[in-house]
Amino acid sequence: MKLPIICPSCDHTLNVSQMKCPDCGTNVNGDYELPVFLKLNREEQDFILNFFLSSGSIKEMAKQAELSYPTMRNKMDDLIQKIDQLKK
Incomplete structure (x- = not known):
């Protein structure tokens, strides 16, 4: 299941409020902002992963x-600009 990152009601970025350990069942509750990488859509995340896997080339x-x-x-410059905006 894909992690939802956008509110279906108002289109704002969602925060994480609970995480659970699948091994021992421990729950951690709070109001945590998603890391910048997770605020990107799947295509943008794949772009960054491919950049990493191509040794930054x-x-x-x-070519690929x-x-x-x-x-x-x-495409890289557009993604850099978006990440800069998300960090603010």
Whole structure:
């Protein structure tokens, strides 16, 4: 099951309020903000993972996705800008 990150009523980012250990059953309750990575959509998360797995090579990512380097660079720049906004 995919972790919901957006409120279905008002479109704001959800916070985590409870986590449970599947081994011992311990519950942790509170009001915790999601890490920036989890605030990104699945495609953006995959982009970051692929960047990491390609050893940080935008050139290699572009090759694998059959896109030009400038197109992949623009995708990276857009994601950087979004992350900067989420951190504020």
